[in-house]
Amino acid sequence: MTNKLDGKVAIITGASSGIGEATAIALANEGATVVLAARRGDRLNALAEKIATTGGKALPIITDVTDEAQVQNLVHKTKTEFGRIDILVNNAGIAAIGAIDGGNTADWKDMINLNLLGLLYVTHAVLPILKAQGAGHIVNISSVAGRTARPGIGVYNATKWGVNGFSEALRQEVCQDHIRVTIIEPGLVNTEINDRISDPVAKQNMEERRRSLTPLESEDIAAAIAYAVTQPPRVNVNEILIRPTLQY
Numbered sequence: 001m002t003n004k005l006d007g008k009v010a011i012i013t014g015a016s017s018g019i020g021e022a023t024a025i026a027l028a029n030e031g032a033t034v035v036l037a038a039r040r041g042d043r044l045n046a047l048a049e050k051i052a053t054t055g056g057k058a059l060p061i062i063t064d065v066t067d068e069a070q071v072q073n074l075v076h077k078t079k080t081e082f083g084r085i086d087i088l089v090n091n092a093g094i095a096a097i098g099a100i101d102g103g104n105t106a107d108w109k110d111m112i113n114l115n116l117l118g119l120l121y122v123t124h125a126v127l128p129i130l131k132a133q134g135a136g137h138i139v140n141i142s143s144v145a146g147r148t149a150r151p152g153i154g155v156y157n158a159t160k161w162g163v164n165g166f167s168e169a170l171r172q173e174v175c176q177d178h179i180r181v182t183i184i185e186p187g188l189v190n191t192e193i194n195d196r197i198s199d200p201v202a203k204q205n206m207e208e209r210r211r212s213l214t215p216l217e218s219e220d221i222a223a224a225i226a227y228a229v230t231q232p233p234r235v236n237v238n239e240i241l242i243r244p245t246l247q248y
């Protein structure tokens, strides 16, 4: 039986947990060779082994996407090993949320460096390869917070709003090269994302919010990504917004 992504090569950033991990499994199940990028090598190795046991192919490459040299290494190694790159899922991100007044500016820098600059660096590094191939697909993980501003998440809002603006401009720049750009906007998903919140009030508020509804699971978002990247070349799924049923 053939799978929809047989012969395709996909890089997934932030593949060591949550949405990235589930996406790597989903795309490997569709036949893609998946390149797993994040900082925690032990997690990436365990995931690569898991994918291999189900007949999939995965290559872990330890990468901090906020470091442009490491990003160049990720893309160069992928191209050298597999000869092509078809799909990039820019998923690595943090939500170091908290009020703007009195906010932790180190957290702000971390969010901007990762959620925005990291995503830009990986996009910048893969684009010449996609253009030379005459096809490719970039999936950027934004958030409901890229469309709806709320008190207590202002800087996270700014990064995800930035992801949306950048993605739409990119889509228009590269559509004539047959390169597709998709924005995925999840609501609350049950992952490790809260671990990175340094503000105790913001953390408690977020945990209470999560308890007040049944959050999405990472697999729900992975299924949306798999849907977008398995459409025929004429179809560009521009944007998918997915909230838990009980989320306002």
Ligand code: NDP
Binding pocket: 013, 014, 015, 016, 017, 018, 019, 020, 037, 038, 039, 040, 041, 043, 063, 064, 065, 066, 091, 092, 093, 094, 095, 114, 141, 142, 143, 144, 185, 186, 187, 188, 189, 190, 191, 192, 193, 194
């Ligand atoms: P997780 O915390 O489970 O995953 C975050 C991933 O990002 C990890 O794999 C982590 O790996 C990676 N990462 C962090 N810093 C870096 C770095 N410098 N370089 C490379 N990778 C890095 O969270 P989620 O799965 O929830 O988050 C994934 C994406 O989904 C994010 O962009 C987030 O904003 C978005 N999102 C999440 C929502 C949610 O409710 N969970 C809602 C809406 C959007 P490592 O630490 O090993 O580097």
